[in-house]
Amino acid sequence: MNTQTSDQLPVTSSGAVALEPVIIVIFGITGDLAQRKLLPALYHLLKDGLLHEDTVILGITRRSVTAEELLEQVELCVNEVDKVCDPAGIHKVQKALRMHQMSLIDGAEYDELLTMLNAIESAQGICMNRLYYLSIPPQMFEPIVKNLGQHGLSKSCQHGNAATRLLVEKPFGYDLASAQTLIDETGEWFREDQLFRIDHYVAKETVQNILAFRLFNPLFASIWNREHIASIEITAYEEISIEGRAVFYEGIGALRDFVQSHLLQLLTVVTMELPDGDGSKAVHAAKQTLLQAIKPLQADEIKTRTIRGQYDTYRTEVDNPRTNTETYASMTVEVDNERWQGVPMTIRTGKAMARKQTDIRIVFTEAGDTDSARNELVFNIQPDEGISLHLNAKKPGFADELQSVVMDFNYSRSFDGSNATGQPSHPDAYERVLVDAARGDHTLFTTSQEVMAAWRIVENVLIQWSKSDDGLIIYPKESESVK
Ligand code: BG6
Numbered sequence: 001m002n003t004q005t006s007d008q009l010p011v012t013s014s015g016a017v018a019l020e021p022v023i024i025v026i027f028g029i030t031g032d033l034a035q036r037k038l039l040p041a042l043y044h045l046l047k048d049g050l051l052h053e054d055t056v057i058l059g060i061t062r063r064s065v066t067a068e069e070l071l072e073q074v075e076l077c078v079n080e081v082d083k084v085c086d087p088a089g090i091h092k093v094q095k096a097l098r099m100h101q102m103s104l105i106d107g108a109e110y111d112e113l114l115t116m117l118n119a120i121e122s123a124q125g126i127c128m129n130r131l132y133y134l135s136i137p138p139q140m141f142e143p144i145v146k147n148l149g150q151h152g153l154s155k156s157c158q159h160g161n162a163a164t165r166l167l168v169e170k171p172f173g174y175d176l177a178s179a180q181t182l183i184d185e186t187g188e189w190f191r192e193d194q195l196f197r198i199d200h201y202v203a204k205e206t207v208q209n210i211l212a213f214r215l216f217n218p219l220f221a222s223i224w225n226r227e228h229i230a231s232i233e234i235t236a237y238e239e240i241s242i243e244g245r246a247v248f249y250e251g252i253g254a255l256r257d258f259v260q261s262h263l264l265q266l267l268t269v270v271t272m273e274l275p276d277g278d279g280s281k282a283v284h285a286a287k288q289t290l291l292q293a294i295k296p297l298q299a300d301e302i303k304t305r306t307i308r309g310q311y312d313t314y315r316t317e318v319d320n321p322r323t324n325t326e327t328y329a330s331m332t333v334e335v336d337n338e339r340w341q342g343v344p345m346t347i348r349t350g351k352a353m354a355r356k357q358t359d360i361r362i363v364f365t366e367a368g369d370t371d372s373a374r375n376e377l378v379f380n381i382q383p384d385e386g387i388s389l390h391l392n393a394k395k396p397g398f399a400d401e402l403q404s405v406v407m408d409f410n411y412s413r414s415f416d417g418s419n420a421t422g423q424p425s426h427p428d429a430y431e432r433v434l435v436d437a438a439r440g441d442h443t444l445f446t447t448s449q450e451v452m453a454a455w456r457i458v459e460n461v462l463i464q465w466s467k468s469d470d471g472l473i474i475y476p477k478e479s480e481s482v483k
Contacts, residue, residue: 019052020162021128022438023120025113027104027144028135029059032245033169035074037200038135039093041430043076046096047089050435054128056120059099060113067097079428104136105143110151118157127162131437134168137248141168142185149189167196167437170261171252172446175462176455183448196437197446201236201262202269203429203436206385206411208444210269210360211283213379213387220377223364225339230374232345233361234266236381237353241311241477242327246318254329254349255308255458255465263347264291264454265446266381270360271335271345280443284450291453293337302464305332309473309482311352324469327351328482331461352477358382367392373404386410 024042026034045051059070076093077085100116102109121128132148134141145166148154156162166186173179186195201207214220223229236258242249249257265287272290275282297305309328315321330348334341358381363374376390388408395401411426427435436444475482 019049020438021052021054021124021126022131023056023058023117023128024131024133024434024438025058025060025117026133026135027060027140029099030061030063030065030070031135032243033135034059036078037428037430038133038434039071039074040076040078041428041434042096043085043089043093044079044428045431045434046092047086050431051438053092054124054126055096056124056128057093057097058116058120059097060104061099061101062103064101065099067094067099070099071097079431104140105147107147107151110147110153114151114153117153121157127157129162129438130157130164131434132164132166134166136169138169138171138174141172141182145186145189154189154194163194163440165194165196165437165440166190167198167433169198170446171256172197172261172451173455174256176452176459179451179455183451187448192448193440193442195445195448196433196442197448197451198433199261199265199444199446200429200433201381202265202446203432203444204381205426205429205432206379206381207266207269209387210379211274215274226341226343228365229343229362230365231343231363232267232270233363234263234270234345234347234359235361236263236266236349236358237356238349238351239353239356239478241352242314242317249327250318250320250323250325253325254327254351255462258349259329259331259347260454260458261446263349264294264457265450266360267294267333267345267347268450270362270379271340273339280441283443284447288447288449288453290335290337291450291457293335293340294333294453294457295336296457296460297331297333298460299464302461303471306330306461306465307348307473307482308465308471309350309475311350311477311479312474313477314352324465324472326465326472328353328473328475330482331458333457350475350479350482352479354478354480356383371402373402384410385412386414 026038028034042057046055059067071094076090077083100113102113117130134144136144154164156164173182214224268287268290272286275286307328307330308326310325311327314325314327315323328350330346332344332346334343335345360379360381362377364376366374372392373390378388378390380386380388386409388406390404390406392402393405395403432444473482
Protein backbone atom coordinates (compact mmCIF):
# COMPACT_ATOMS: atom_id res chain seq x y z
CA MET A 1 0.00 0.00 0.00
CA ASN A 2 1.21 3.48 -0.73
CA THR A 3 1.41 5.57 2.38
CA GLN A 4 2.25 8.93 0.94
CA THR A 5 0.26 11.86 2.24
CA SER A 6 -0.83 14.81 0.18
CA ASP A 7 1.94 17.06 1.47
CA GLN A 8 4.47 14.53 0.16
CA LEU A 9 3.18 14.60 -3.38
CA PRO A 10 6.25 13.99 -5.47
CA VAL A 11 4.80 15.56 -8.56
CA THR A 12 4.03 18.97 -7.18
CA SER A 13 6.81 19.95 -4.83
CA SER A 14 6.05 21.35 -1.40
CA GLY A 15 3.88 24.25 -2.51
CA ALA A 16 5.70 26.88 -0.51
CA VAL A 17 7.46 29.30 -2.80
CA ALA A 18 10.90 30.37 -1.69
CA LEU A 19 11.27 33.95 -2.69
CA GLU A 20 14.89 34.35 -3.59
CA PRO A 21 15.92 37.35 -5.63
CA VAL A 22 16.45 36.35 -9.23
CA ILE A 23 17.58 37.82 -12.53
CA ILE A 24 15.68 36.15 -15.36
CA VAL A 25 17.61 36.61 -18.57
CA ILE A 26 15.33 35.81 -21.51
CA PHE A 27 17.05 35.13 -24.82
CA GLY A 28 14.42 35.70 -27.50
CA ILE A 29 12.24 38.12 -25.55
CA THR A 30 10.63 39.44 -28.74
CA GLY A 31 9.71 35.93 -29.94
CA ASP A 32 6.33 34.28 -30.00
CA LEU A 33 6.74 32.17 -26.86
CA ALA A 34 8.05 35.01 -24.73
CA GLN A 35 5.24 37.29 -25.77
CA ARG A 36 2.38 34.78 -25.57
CA LYS A 37 3.45 32.80 -22.53
CA LEU A 38 6.46 34.04 -20.58
CA LEU A 39 5.62 37.70 -20.14
CA PRO A 40 1.98 37.01 -19.13
CA ALA A 41 3.27 34.35 -16.71
CA LEU A 42 5.79 36.78 -15.24
CA TYR A 43 3.15 39.49 -14.90
CA HIS A 44 0.90 37.12 -13.00
CA LEU A 45 3.67 35.88 -10.71
CA LEU A 46 4.95 39.37 -9.93
CA LYS A 47 1.45 40.65 -9.31
CA ASP A 48 0.69 37.81 -6.91
CA GLY A 49 4.00 38.12 -5.09
CA LEU A 50 5.18 34.70 -6.23
CA LEU A 51 8.52 36.09 -7.33
CA HIS A 52 10.85 38.15 -5.17
CA GLU A 53 10.11 41.88 -5.35
CA ASP A 54 13.66 42.59 -6.54
CA THR A 55 13.28 40.26 -9.52
CA VAL A 56 14.85 41.62 -12.68
CA ILE A 57 13.75 40.45 -16.13
CA LEU A 58 16.47 41.10 -18.63
CA GLY A 59 15.19 40.76 -22.17
CA ILE A 60 17.89 39.94 -24.71
CA THR A 61 17.19 40.97 -28.27
CA ARG A 62 19.15 41.41 -31.45
CA ARG A 63 16.95 44.31 -32.45
CA SER A 64 16.66 47.70 -30.85
CA VAL A 65 13.44 47.46 -28.82
CA THR A 66 12.72 49.33 -25.61
CA ALA A 67 10.84 47.81 -22.67
CA GLU A 68 7.95 50.23 -23.30
CA GLU A 69 7.73 49.23 -26.96
CA LEU A 70 7.76 45.55 -26.07
CA LEU A 71 5.09 45.87 -23.41
CA GLU A 72 2.88 47.83 -25.78
CA GLN A 73 2.65 44.87 -28.11
CA VAL A 74 2.15 42.15 -25.50
CA GLU A 75 -1.18 41.08 -24.07
CA LEU A 76 0.01 40.72 -20.50
CA CYS A 77 -3.12 39.77 -18.64
CA VAL A 78 -4.41 36.78 -20.57
CA ASN A 79 -3.92 34.48 -17.58
CA GLU A 80 -6.02 36.65 -15.32
CA VAL A 81 -9.41 35.43 -14.27
CA ASP A 82 -11.15 38.21 -16.16
CA LYS A 83 -8.23 39.13 -18.45
CA VAL A 84 -8.25 42.59 -16.85
CA CYS A 85 -4.88 44.03 -15.86
CA ASP A 86 -4.13 45.21 -12.37
CA PRO A 87 -2.23 48.55 -12.57
CA ALA A 88 -0.06 47.55 -9.59
CA GLY A 89 0.89 44.34 -11.40
CA ILE A 90 1.71 46.23 -14.57
CA HIS A 91 3.87 48.59 -12.56
CA LYS A 92 5.82 45.64 -11.14
CA VAL A 93 6.53 44.34 -14.65
CA GLN A 94 7.59 47.79 -15.82
CA LYS A 95 9.92 48.04 -12.84
CA ALA A 96 11.40 44.58 -13.41
CA LEU A 97 11.83 44.61 -17.18
CA ARG A 98 15.00 45.85 -18.85
CA MET A 99 16.15 45.27 -22.38
CA HIS A 100 19.61 44.52 -23.64
CA GLN A 101 20.50 44.50 -27.31
CA MET A 102 23.28 42.13 -28.28
CA SER A 103 24.52 39.71 -30.89
CA LEU A 104 24.04 36.12 -29.80
CA ILE A 105 27.12 34.86 -31.57
CA ASP A 106 29.69 37.52 -30.74
CA GLY A 107 31.60 36.34 -27.65
CA ALA A 108 32.73 39.82 -26.64
CA GLU A 109 29.13 40.83 -26.11
CA TYR A 110 28.76 38.15 -23.44
CA ASP A 111 31.50 39.90 -21.44
CA GLU A 112 29.30 42.98 -21.54
CA LEU A 113 26.33 40.90 -20.42
CA LEU A 114 28.30 39.62 -17.45
CA THR A 115 29.30 43.15 -16.52
CA MET A 116 25.66 44.13 -16.73
CA LEU A 117 24.52 41.28 -14.44
CA ASN A 118 27.21 42.15 -11.92
CA ALA A 119 26.14 45.79 -12.05
CA ILE A 120 22.50 44.87 -11.38
CA GLU A 121 23.53 42.92 -8.31
CA SER A 122 25.88 45.65 -7.09
CA ALA A 123 23.10 48.22 -7.45
CA GLN A 124 20.70 46.01 -5.48
CA GLY A 125 23.46 45.18 -3.01
CA ILE A 126 22.63 41.48 -3.12
CA CYS A 127 23.77 38.31 -4.76
CA MET A 128 20.97 37.02 -7.01
CA ASN A 129 20.09 33.71 -8.61
CA ARG A 130 20.48 33.87 -12.35
CA LEU A 131 18.14 32.11 -14.72
CA TYR A 132 18.98 32.03 -18.41
CA TYR A 133 15.87 31.20 -20.37
CA LEU A 134 16.60 30.08 -23.95
CA SER A 135 13.41 30.93 -25.78
CA ILE A 136 15.11 30.70 -29.15
CA PRO A 137 15.22 28.29 -32.12
CA PRO A 138 17.06 25.05 -31.22
CA GLN A 139 19.88 25.72 -33.68
CA MET A 140 20.93 28.67 -31.50
CA PHE A 141 21.29 26.59 -28.29
CA GLU A 142 24.85 25.50 -28.85
CA PRO A 143 26.43 28.88 -29.64
CA ILE A 144 24.63 30.57 -26.74
CA VAL A 145 25.51 27.87 -24.20
CA LYS A 146 29.12 27.91 -25.32
CA ASN A 147 29.33 31.68 -25.10
CA LEU A 148 27.71 31.70 -21.67
CA GLY A 149 30.24 29.13 -20.50
CA GLN A 150 33.32 30.64 -22.10
CA HIS A 151 32.55 34.09 -20.75
CA GLY A 152 32.03 33.07 -17.15
CA LEU A 153 28.24 33.32 -17.18
CA SER A 154 27.59 29.75 -16.05
CA LYS A 155 29.14 30.49 -12.69
CA SER A 156 27.26 32.02 -9.82
CA CYS A 157 27.34 35.69 -9.03
CA GLN A 158 30.51 37.55 -8.17
CA HIS A 159 30.01 37.19 -4.43
CA GLY A 160 29.51 33.47 -4.55
CA ASN A 161 26.49 31.87 -2.98
CA ALA A 162 23.66 32.05 -5.51
CA ALA A 163 22.56 29.61 -8.16
CA THR A 164 22.91 30.02 -11.90
CA ARG A 165 20.46 27.97 -13.94
CA LEU A 166 19.77 27.34 -17.61
CA LEU A 167 16.24 26.80 -18.85
CA VAL A 168 15.83 25.34 -22.31
CA GLU A 169 12.80 24.74 -24.43
CA LYS A 170 12.26 21.51 -26.31
CA PRO A 171 13.13 19.96 -28.68
CA PHE A 172 16.44 19.22 -26.99
CA GLY A 173 18.41 18.02 -30.00
CA TYR A 174 17.20 16.99 -33.42
CA ASP A 175 17.73 13.25 -33.16
CA LEU A 176 19.58 10.75 -30.98
CA ALA A 177 23.08 11.77 -32.08
CA SER A 178 22.56 15.53 -31.96
CA ALA A 179 20.88 15.26 -28.54
CA GLN A 180 23.92 13.43 -27.19
CA THR A 181 26.24 16.08 -28.65
CA LEU A 182 24.13 18.84 -27.13
CA ILE A 183 24.07 17.12 -23.75
CA ASP A 184 27.86 16.72 -23.85
CA GLU A 185 28.48 20.29 -24.94
CA THR A 186 26.09 21.77 -22.42
CA GLY A 187 27.68 19.54 -19.78
CA GLU A 188 31.04 21.21 -20.42
CA TRP A 189 29.69 24.42 -18.95
CA PHE A 190 26.63 23.60 -16.86
CA ARG A 191 26.20 20.81 -14.33
CA GLU A 192 23.06 18.66 -14.59
CA ASP A 193 21.63 20.31 -11.46
CA GLN A 194 21.88 23.70 -13.20
CA LEU A 195 19.85 22.49 -16.17
CA PHE A 196 16.09 22.80 -16.44
CA ARG A 197 14.80 21.24 -19.67
CA ILE A 198 11.25 22.37 -20.06
CA ASP A 199 8.32 20.24 -21.12
CA HIS A 200 5.44 22.54 -20.35
CA TYR A 201 2.90 19.72 -20.74
CA VAL A 202 4.24 18.11 -17.59
CA ALA A 203 3.71 21.42 -15.81
CA LYS A 204 0.02 21.58 -16.72
CA GLU A 205 -2.12 21.31 -13.61
CA THR A 206 -4.20 18.44 -15.00
CA VAL A 207 -1.09 16.43 -15.84
CA GLN A 208 0.28 16.89 -12.36
CA ASN A 209 -3.03 15.62 -11.09
CA ILE A 210 -2.61 12.28 -12.87
CA LEU A 211 0.03 11.13 -10.45
CA ALA A 212 -1.97 12.46 -7.51
CA PHE A 213 -4.95 10.53 -8.85
CA ARG A 214 -2.90 7.36 -9.04
CA LEU A 215 -1.33 7.83 -5.63
CA PHE A 216 -4.38 8.76 -3.64
CA ASN A 217 -7.17 6.72 -5.19
CA PRO A 218 -6.16 3.19 -4.24
CA LEU A 219 -9.38 2.03 -5.89
CA PHE A 220 -7.56 2.03 -9.22
CA ALA A 221 -4.14 0.78 -8.10
CA SER A 222 -4.97 -2.90 -8.34
CA ILE A 223 -6.43 -2.62 -11.85
CA TRP A 224 -3.67 -0.44 -13.29
CA ASN A 225 -2.19 -3.22 -15.39
CA ARG A 226 -2.53 -5.41 -18.48
CA GLU A 227 -5.02 -7.72 -16.85
CA HIS A 228 -7.61 -4.95 -16.59
CA ILE A 229 -6.55 -2.34 -19.12
CA ALA A 230 -6.98 -3.15 -22.80
CA SER A 231 -5.39 -0.07 -24.31
CA ILE A 232 -4.28 3.48 -23.63
CA GLU A 233 -4.76 6.34 -26.06
CA ILE A 234 -3.20 9.76 -25.69
CA THR A 235 -4.41 12.45 -28.04
CA ALA A 236 -3.18 16.02 -28.40
CA TYR A 237 -5.01 17.74 -31.23
CA GLU A 238 -4.67 21.41 -31.97
CA GLU A 239 -7.05 23.56 -33.92
CA ILE A 240 -4.30 25.94 -34.87
CA SER A 241 -1.98 25.27 -37.78
CA ILE A 242 1.67 26.28 -37.69
CA GLU A 243 0.66 29.91 -37.26
CA GLY A 244 3.34 31.35 -39.52
CA ARG A 245 6.16 29.46 -37.72
CA ALA A 246 7.40 27.96 -40.98
CA VAL A 247 11.09 28.40 -40.16
CA PHE A 248 10.72 26.59 -36.86
CA TYR A 249 8.38 23.85 -38.02
CA GLU A 250 9.79 22.90 -41.42
CA GLY A 251 12.12 19.98 -40.92
CA ILE A 252 10.98 19.55 -37.29
CA GLY A 253 7.48 18.13 -37.71
CA ALA A 254 5.01 16.68 -35.25
CA LEU A 255 7.17 13.74 -34.18
CA ARG A 256 9.96 15.98 -32.90
CA ASP A 257 7.71 18.84 -31.80
CA PHE A 258 5.22 16.79 -29.79
CA VAL A 259 5.74 13.03 -29.72
CA GLN A 260 9.36 12.91 -28.56
CA SER A 261 8.59 15.27 -25.71
CA HIS A 262 5.03 16.04 -24.60
CA LEU A 263 3.36 12.76 -25.55
CA LEU A 264 6.03 10.43 -24.26
CA GLN A 265 6.11 12.38 -21.01
CA LEU A 266 2.33 12.03 -20.68
CA LEU A 267 2.55 8.32 -21.37
CA THR A 268 5.22 8.03 -18.73
CA VAL A 269 3.18 9.77 -16.05
CA VAL A 270 0.28 7.40 -16.71
CA THR A 271 2.19 4.14 -16.91
CA MET A 272 5.31 4.41 -14.76
CA GLU A 273 5.56 2.66 -11.41
CA LEU A 274 4.60 4.95 -8.55
CA PRO A 275 7.73 6.76 -7.36
CA ASP A 276 9.56 4.96 -4.63
CA GLY A 277 9.93 7.90 -2.25
CA ASP A 278 9.50 11.64 -2.26
CA GLY A 279 10.97 14.28 -4.41
CA SER A 280 12.33 14.79 -7.85
CA LYS A 281 14.85 11.93 -7.91
CA ALA A 282 12.24 9.24 -7.27
CA VAL A 283 9.95 10.62 -9.98
CA HIS A 284 12.76 10.74 -12.53
CA ALA A 285 13.96 7.25 -11.65
CA ALA A 286 10.44 5.89 -12.27
CA LYS A 287 10.13 7.79 -15.55
CA GLN A 288 13.50 6.64 -16.75
CA THR A 289 12.74 2.98 -16.07
CA LEU A 290 9.46 3.25 -17.94
CA LEU A 291 10.93 5.01 -20.98
CA GLN A 292 13.62 2.35 -21.23
CA ALA A 293 10.95 -0.32 -21.29
CA ILE A 294 9.23 1.11 -24.38
CA LYS A 295 10.18 -0.94 -27.41
CA PRO A 296 11.27 1.16 -30.40
CA LEU A 297 9.26 0.19 -33.48
CA GLN A 298 11.06 -1.86 -36.12
CA ALA A 299 10.81 -1.22 -39.88
CA ASP A 300 7.86 -3.56 -40.52
CA GLU A 301 6.00 -2.25 -37.47
CA ILE A 302 6.45 1.34 -38.56
CA LYS A 303 4.25 0.61 -41.58
CA THR A 304 1.39 -0.75 -39.51
CA ARG A 305 1.71 1.11 -36.24
CA THR A 306 2.39 4.68 -37.28
CA ILE A 307 0.40 7.24 -39.22
CA ARG A 308 1.83 10.42 -40.61
CA GLY A 309 -0.15 13.21 -42.16
CA GLN A 310 0.15 16.73 -43.44
CA TYR A 311 -2.71 19.21 -43.61
CA ASP A 312 -3.64 20.22 -47.11
CA THR A 313 -2.42 23.82 -47.17
CA TYR A 314 0.86 23.19 -45.35
CA ARG A 315 3.08 23.09 -48.45
CA THR A 316 1.79 26.44 -49.64
CA GLU A 317 2.17 27.92 -46.17
CA VAL A 318 5.83 26.96 -45.91
CA ASP A 319 6.40 27.65 -49.60
CA ASN A 320 7.85 24.22 -50.26
CA PRO A 321 5.80 22.14 -52.73
CA ARG A 322 7.69 18.92 -51.99
CA THR A 323 8.07 18.98 -48.21
CA ASN A 324 7.17 15.81 -46.34
CA THR A 325 7.24 17.37 -42.88
CA GLU A 326 4.38 15.81 -40.93
CA THR A 327 1.82 17.92 -39.09
CA TYR A 328 0.11 14.78 -37.80
CA ALA A 329 1.86 11.85 -36.16
CA SER A 330 0.56 8.77 -34.45
CA MET A 331 2.41 5.76 -33.13
CA THR A 332 1.35 2.70 -31.19
CA VAL A 333 3.98 1.41 -28.84
CA GLU A 334 4.25 -1.25 -26.17
CA VAL A 335 5.79 -1.10 -22.75
CA ASP A 336 7.77 -4.26 -22.33
CA ASN A 337 7.40 -4.92 -18.63
CA GLU A 338 5.36 -7.15 -16.40
CA ARG A 339 2.65 -4.58 -15.80
CA TRP A 340 2.00 -3.58 -19.41
CA GLN A 341 3.22 -6.25 -21.79
CA GLY A 342 0.80 -6.62 -24.72
CA VAL A 343 -1.20 -3.43 -24.04
CA PRO A 344 -1.19 -1.17 -27.12
CA MET A 345 -0.49 2.46 -26.28
CA THR A 346 -1.28 4.95 -28.98
CA ILE A 347 0.03 8.50 -28.87
CA ARG A 348 -1.12 10.93 -31.52
CA THR A 349 -1.00 14.61 -32.29
CA GLY A 350 -2.12 16.83 -35.13
CA LYS A 351 -2.27 20.44 -36.14
CA ALA A 352 -5.21 22.05 -37.96
CA MET A 353 -7.64 19.53 -36.51
CA ALA A 354 -11.33 20.17 -35.90
CA ARG A 355 -10.75 21.25 -32.31
CA LYS A 356 -8.21 21.60 -29.55
CA GLN A 357 -8.39 18.48 -27.45
CA THR A 358 -5.82 16.84 -25.23
CA ASP A 359 -6.89 13.75 -23.37
CA ILE A 360 -5.71 10.42 -22.07
CA ARG A 361 -8.10 7.52 -22.44
CA ILE A 362 -7.66 4.39 -20.36
CA VAL A 363 -9.79 1.66 -21.93
CA PHE A 364 -10.58 -1.23 -19.60
CA THR A 365 -10.95 -4.82 -20.72
CA GLU A 366 -14.30 -6.11 -21.94
CA ALA A 367 -16.80 -7.48 -19.47
CA GLY A 368 -17.23 -10.62 -21.52
CA ASP A 369 -20.71 -9.90 -22.87
CA THR A 370 -21.51 -7.95 -25.98
CA ASP A 371 -24.14 -5.57 -24.67
CA SER A 372 -22.04 -3.39 -22.47
CA ALA A 373 -19.67 -0.69 -23.65
CA ARG A 374 -16.16 -0.78 -22.30
CA ASN A 375 -15.42 1.11 -19.12
CA GLU A 376 -13.15 4.05 -19.80
CA LEU A 377 -11.35 6.50 -17.62
CA VAL A 378 -10.57 9.75 -19.38
CA PHE A 379 -8.19 12.43 -18.17
CA ASN A 380 -9.18 15.61 -19.95
CA ILE A 381 -6.06 17.74 -20.04
CA GLN A 382 -7.50 20.60 -22.07
CA PRO A 383 -9.70 22.45 -22.74
CA ASP A 384 -12.42 21.03 -20.40
CA GLU A 385 -10.09 20.02 -17.62
CA GLY A 386 -11.29 17.11 -15.56
CA ILE A 387 -11.63 13.36 -15.24
CA SER A 388 -14.53 11.24 -16.40
CA LEU A 389 -15.41 7.62 -15.86
CA HIS A 390 -17.58 5.86 -18.43
CA LEU A 391 -19.76 3.18 -16.87
CA ASN A 392 -22.68 1.01 -17.91
CA ALA A 393 -26.04 1.56 -16.27
CA LYS A 394 -29.39 -0.12 -16.64
CA LYS A 395 -31.85 2.02 -18.52
CA PRO A 396 -34.92 2.69 -16.39
CA GLY A 397 -37.90 0.61 -17.40
CA PHE A 398 -38.90 -3.02 -17.89
CA ALA A 399 -36.51 -3.83 -20.71
CA ASP A 400 -33.09 -5.08 -19.66
CA GLU A 401 -31.19 -2.50 -21.62
CA LEU A 402 -27.86 -0.95 -20.82
CA GLN A 403 -26.70 2.55 -21.48
CA SER A 404 -23.24 4.04 -21.23
CA VAL A 405 -23.21 6.85 -18.67
CA VAL A 406 -20.50 9.24 -17.53
CA MET A 407 -19.36 10.23 -14.06
CA ASP A 408 -17.69 13.57 -14.39
CA PHE A 409 -15.26 15.57 -12.33
CA ASN A 410 -14.64 19.00 -13.74
CA TYR A 411 -12.00 21.37 -12.40
CA SER A 412 -13.92 24.56 -12.87
CA ARG A 413 -16.99 23.20 -11.10
CA SER A 414 -15.18 21.45 -8.26
CA PHE A 415 -12.59 23.90 -7.12
CA ASP A 416 -12.97 27.33 -5.63
CA GLY A 417 -11.47 30.10 -7.61
CA SER A 418 -13.05 29.19 -10.90
CA ASN A 419 -14.09 32.31 -12.73
CA ALA A 420 -17.17 33.61 -14.43
CA THR A 421 -16.13 32.15 -17.78
CA GLY A 422 -15.91 28.72 -16.22
CA GLN A 423 -12.12 28.55 -16.50
CA PRO A 424 -10.25 27.33 -13.46
CA SER A 425 -7.85 29.91 -12.11
CA HIS A 426 -4.92 27.58 -11.45
CA PRO A 427 -1.46 28.64 -12.53
CA ASP A 428 -0.57 28.44 -16.18
CA ALA A 429 2.10 25.83 -17.02
CA TYR A 430 4.69 28.53 -17.67
CA GLU A 431 4.09 30.11 -14.29
CA ARG A 432 4.83 26.75 -12.75
CA VAL A 433 7.95 26.33 -14.88
CA LEU A 434 9.32 29.74 -13.87
CA VAL A 435 8.60 29.36 -10.17
CA ASP A 436 10.07 25.86 -9.98
CA ALA A 437 13.20 26.91 -11.83
CA ALA A 438 13.54 29.98 -9.61
CA ARG A 439 13.45 27.76 -6.53
CA GLY A 440 15.52 24.97 -8.05
CA ASP A 441 12.91 22.20 -8.05
CA HIS A 442 13.68 19.71 -10.84
CA THR A 443 10.58 17.53 -10.55
CA LEU A 444 8.79 18.84 -13.64
CA PHE A 445 11.87 19.13 -15.84
CA THR A 446 13.29 16.48 -18.13
CA THR A 447 16.61 14.84 -17.30
CA SER A 448 19.28 14.14 -19.91
CA GLN A 449 18.59 10.38 -19.62
CA GLU A 450 14.90 10.93 -20.29
CA VAL A 451 15.73 13.05 -23.31
CA MET A 452 17.96 10.31 -24.71
CA ALA A 453 15.48 7.54 -23.93
CA ALA A 454 12.72 9.46 -25.72
CA TRP A 455 14.89 10.03 -28.80
CA ARG A 456 15.73 6.33 -28.84
CA ILE A 457 12.00 5.54 -29.02
CA VAL A 458 11.28 7.79 -32.00
CA GLU A 459 14.61 7.45 -33.84
CA ASN A 460 13.66 4.55 -36.15
CA VAL A 461 10.47 6.31 -37.17
CA LEU A 462 12.33 9.55 -37.87
CA ILE A 463 14.79 7.70 -40.08
CA GLN A 464 12.15 5.75 -41.97
CA TRP A 465 9.93 8.79 -42.51
CA SER A 466 12.83 10.87 -43.76
CA LYS A 467 13.57 8.38 -46.54
CA SER A 468 10.40 8.86 -48.57
CA ASP A 469 6.89 10.22 -48.46
CA ASP A 470 5.56 6.69 -48.39
CA GLY A 471 2.24 6.67 -46.57
CA LEU A 472 2.05 10.42 -45.99
CA ILE A 473 -1.66 11.28 -45.77
CA ILE A 474 -2.72 14.72 -46.90
CA TYR A 475 -5.69 15.62 -44.71
CA PRO A 476 -8.12 18.51 -44.95
CA LYS A 477 -7.90 21.19 -42.29
CA GLU A 478 -10.42 20.77 -39.48
CA SER A 479 -10.28 16.97 -39.71
CA GLU A 480 -11.74 15.02 -36.79
CA SER A 481 -9.07 12.35 -37.15
CA VAL A 482 -6.51 11.05 -39.65
CA LYS A 483 -6.56 7.37 -40.66
C1 BG6 B 1 4.62 23.56 -28.11
C2 BG6 B 1 4.73 23.20 -29.55
O1 BG6 B 1 5.53 22.83 -27.35
O2 BG6 B 1 3.30 23.31 -27.64
C3 BG6 B 1 3.70 23.95 -30.38
O3 BG6 B 1 6.04 23.52 -30.01
C4 BG6 B 1 2.32 23.76 -29.82
O4 BG6 B 1 3.74 23.49 -31.74
C5 BG6 B 1 2.29 24.06 -28.31
O5 BG6 B 1 1.41 24.63 -30.50
C6 BG6 B 1 0.95 23.68 -27.71
O6 BG6 B 1 0.92 24.02 -26.35
P1 BG6 B 1 -0.45 24.17 -25.57
O7 BG6 B 1 -0.04 24.34 -24.16
O8 BG6 B 1 -1.14 25.36 -26.14
O9 BG6 B 1 -1.24 22.93 -25.82
